Amino acid sequence: QRLSLSYFSHSRSGALVYSLTTELEKINQAFDVTAFLFTRVSLLVVYVTSMFLLSWQLSIASLMLFSLMSVGLSNLVKRVRETSFDVSKAGSNFTSVAVEFINGIRTVKAFASQEFERRRFYNASENVANITIKSASFGYAIEPIGESVATTILIGMIIVAFTIFVPNGQMQAASLLTFLFVLFRLIPIIRLINNARGRLGEFTGPMNNIKELLRTDNKPYLQNGNVQFSGLQRAIEFASVDFGYDPSNLVLHDITLTINKGETTALVGASGSGKTTLADLIPRFYDPTAGKIIIDGIDIQEFEINSVRRKLAIVSQDTFIFNTSVRNNIAYGSEQADDVAIREAAKLANALDFILDLSEGFDTQLGDRGVRLSGGQRQRLAIARALLRAPEILILDEATSALDSVSERLIQESLEKLAVGRTVITIAHRLSTISKADKVVVLEQGRIVEQGKYQELLEKRGKLWKYHKMQHEVGQTN
Ligand SMILES: Nc1ncnc2c1ncn2[C@@H]1O[C@H](COP(=O)(O)OP(=O)(O)O)[C@@H](O)[C@H]1O
Ligand SMILES: [Mg+2]
Numbered sequence: 001q002r003l004s005l006s007y008f009s010h011s012r013s014g015a016l017v018y019s020l021t022t023e024l025e026k027i028n029q030a031f032d033v034t035a036f037l038f039t040r041v042s043l044l045v046v047y048v049t050s051m052f053l054l055s056w057q058l059s060i061a062s063l064m065l066f067s068l069m070s071v072g073l074s075n076l077v078k079r080v081r082e083t084s085f086d087v088s089k090a091g092s093n094f095t096s097v098a099v100e101f102i103n104g105i106r107t108v109k110a111f112a113s114q115e116f117e118r119r120r121f122y123n124a125s126e127n128v129a130n131i132t133i134k135s136a137s138f139g140y141a142i143e144p145i146g147e148s149v150a151t152t153i154l155i156g157m158i159i160v161a162f163t164i165f166v167p168n169g170q171m172q173a174a175s176l177l178t179f180l181f182v183l184f185r186l187i188p189i190i191r192l193i194n195n196a197r198g199r200l201g202e203f204t205g206p207m208n209n210i211k212e213l214l215r216t217d218n219k220p221y222l223q224n225g226n227v228q229f230s231g232l233q234r235a236i237e238f239a240s241v242d243f244g245y246d247p248s249n250l251v252l253h254d255i256t257l258t259i260n261k262g263e264t265t266a267l268v269g270a271s272g273s274g275k276t277t278l279a280d281l282i283p284r285f286y287d288p289t290a291g292k293i294i295i296d297g298i299d300i301q302e303f304e305i306n307s308v309r310r311k312l313a314i315v316s317q318d319t320f321i322f323n324t325s326v327r328n329n330i331a332y333g334s335e336q337a338d339d340v341a342i343r344e345a346a347k348l349a350n351a352l353d354f355i356l357d358l359s360e361g362f363d364t365q366l367g368d369r370g371v372r373l374s375g376g377q378r379q380r381l382a383i384a385r386a387l388l389r390a391p392e393i394l395i396l397d398e399a400t401s402a403l404d405s406v407s408e409r410l411i412q413e414s415l416e417k418l419a420v421g422r423t424v425i426t427i428a429h430r431l432s433t434i435s436k437a438d439k440v441v442v443l444e445q446g447r448i449v450e451q452g453k454y455q456e457l458l459e460k461r462g463k464l465w466k467y468h469k470m471q472h473e474v475g476q477t478n
Pocket of ligand 1: 245246251269270271272273274275276277278
């Protein structure tokens with residue numbers, strides 16, 4: 001089973017991080033507390049047995065009194081448990097705010113919204129503090145309350161025993177003293193057990209969140225097939241595919257499209273028309289809401305998902321650069337690649353020059369998310385990464401959009417050389433880059449409004465012609 005990407009686009013990343021770090025830590029503690037509880041309970045059993053051997057009447061009386069006390073304390077424990085849910089919520093919210101702030105620091109600074117973010121951060125952290133204090137004060141109230149009640153019970157018992165049992169000769173003073181001694185030893189153990197219960201109450205919130213995280217029935221899983229994909233033979237077909245990130249709000253309508261092996265298929269359309277979404281269905285980031293995607297006559301859902309993904313590479317608008325060396329970033333997903341191949345891929349992607357200019361060349365560490373590179377450099381690394389995989393199916397989603405027109409043309413040439421014999425799905429803003437495509441598909445608001453060869457579509461003077469004319473005019477005024 002594979003978790004669908006849509007789970008991650010719905011969950012806040014900070015909340016996930018919180019669950020994976022802080023809450024797991026708390027659960028770790030919960031295991032310690034449980035172990036502690038276990039040993040103390042064993043001790044309790046031994047003590048209680050010896051008390052019964054000494055005097056069953058007194059034992060029953062004290063057990064009843066202590067049970068009553070324990071019931072009273074249970075209410076407090078319940079309160080702690082309830083507030084622990086709020087602690088989890090506040091903590092998760094706090095981490096979300098912090099993660100967003102750190103990831104969005106450039107936007108925050110550029111929009112001079114530090115003050116706004118600072119307030120958001122203070123509110124979130126104040127919230128955590130308040131709720132934690134509330135939860136802890138309930139937790140800590142259990143101890144002194146338990147202790148004073150227990151002491152009262154004990155004193156009561158001593159008085160009763162010495163005024164009734166000893167004068168009646170039902171019990172010898174020595175046995176009574178032994179009994180009381182055991183009871184004295186018992187009190188701190190009961191206290192410890194109660195404390196541990198209180199602490200376990202604090203862990204209920206985190207426990208629940210982690211359970212929620214591990215649940216599989218409420219998350220969008222992709223059913224994995226078992227047919228091994230060994231390579232494209234004929235075509236990838238979309239048969240009346242509908243898709244919506246939220247099934248009630250479709251983003252793609254009735255897409256019927258054939259992507260032939262060895263051809264370049266270009267997707268054209270205004271931003272928001274659904275090009276990226278359409279392309280994301282091929283690696284099965286999402287499954288269609290209705291209709292089918294068929295590869296060589298077999299429903300894509302019957303393939304083992306990784307055997308399909310291994311045959312394709314994607315270069316998209318937002319490329320992810322890992323915090324490691326340039327070499328590892330290019331070799332990502334093709335770890336067995338040698339230096340010669342890596343260098344060749346970098347060269348084809350027009351990245352070799354800038355890599356060699358870096359202080360340590362291919363060994364330069366790139367820092368979190370590649371912050372030390374320009375957008376165009378990141379994109380060229382992503383192209384090199386895709387080329388190194390020598391994929392059968394190559395998806396280029398505005399892969400050259402962050403480049404200046406000179407590098408774009410250079411890379412375009414390498415990509416065209418590379419496209420020979422491969423199946424390429426390309427999405428490009430600049431129409432000039434797709435004029436050689438075997439098939440152009442024009443999307444408007446999630447529907448295919450035109451498809452065919454570039455020249456033929458131009459001659460039809462339809463939608464593509466309008467886009468073409470628009471870009472041409474803009475080009476001239478520039
Ligand atoms: N992860 C997502 N969750 C919900 N809606 C999305 C998501 N990604 C894109 N959309 C919506 O789907 C539509 C098509 O987006 P997209 O495929 O990215 O268009 P394009 O690539 O043509 O610019 C847009 O209306 C966009 O708001
Ligand atoms: Mg897009």
